[in-house]
Amino acid sequence: MKSFKASELSVAQVHNYLQHAVAPRPIALVSTIDRDGKVNLSPFSFFNLFSANPPVVIFSPSRRVRDNTTKHTLDNLYEVRECVVNMVDYAMVTKVNQTSAEYAKGINEFNEAGLTPVPSVVVRPPRVAESPVQLECRVKHIMPLGTGPGAGNLVIAEVEQLHFNEKLFDDDGKVVQQNFDLVARMGADWYCRTTDLFELKKPI
Template sequence: MEFDLSQTPPMPAFYLLASNAIQPRPIAWVSTQGTDGISNLAPFSFFTIACVAPPVLSLTITWRRSSTGLSPEKDTLRNLRETGECVINIVTEPLAGVMNQSCGDYPPEISEISALGIATVPSTQVTPPGVAASPVRFECRLRQLIPLGDGPGSSHVVLLDVIHVHADDAVLSKDMIDPDKLASIGKLGGDGYTSTETRFSLPRPIIGQ
């Protein structure tokens, strides 16, 4: 089957095509804090490394679905625009359930952290707290917001400068994060998730030898 996107409305067609095909996707569980002092916590699976030098992470925040009755701008985006700070908490298998609960459409005056009883720890260089049980946390400051589109399905690409990284000793080997010790999860299409339990290695080819 072929899909001509010039003839097909991108919502929901492209969303379903992309989110079902581009998988697994890493999950950024993003904690922010508004100018009112209310902390927000929400997961996003449009997330990756943007650059190493300088260290920059990329996060895409789509508009909230209008049917919720809330503002289309998600709390995470509003807080980032107002304060320029966040923490990206890596989600592991034991955190999957509460992470999923935090993606509900809570009103802005309700903190997911408080509502769900999620334990936090103070950050080192930013105001928003980190999730205490997350073994890897990236403290970030906003570099750039790039708006894309207008209306349902539109989004903001968020570029974040990483200024501090916390890594729990339990996931380290030789003073570096060991992927085999980090039981992170990934997002699939629909309501699907996957673990990183099954792994395999392929050495990079050496051309010209």
């Protein structure tokens, strides 16, 4: 084994090693608005489901390693504590990647990436029409995990409204895992597609 003290690695090395190792990570395509109602859309793979009662998802917009500034998504969430977490399938992943480019604040990434906004039901940021699952959320807590470059900001958000595309269900109304075709992020520029599924029965 190669062993490393985290404190003796550079931020870039820690990021790189852990992103390869803690993978695959699901991708949240998060829409937010600022206090003037300007829309932002960005992907986050530091993301997961953490509770079903109440339903809670978490994600983390990090401070930029380059200049230690904060991301527009985080700034918006401090102004308007609402978001939509849109899940990402293979058909939309190229457009999702485009939304991650460093656009100036106030630029609407829906337009830049060619994705379609749909009004939400209980929050103000729009949903992404192309996404198979759209989760309207209210932000409960934002916890900075540090103050230096690369530090995460844990966003804890409660899901208030769930939208599932009809194609995800069978005729009996059961969700079918194979129909989701979700993608996930791995190390560097690697992604994976959920086309190699297997079932494992729970132990009794």
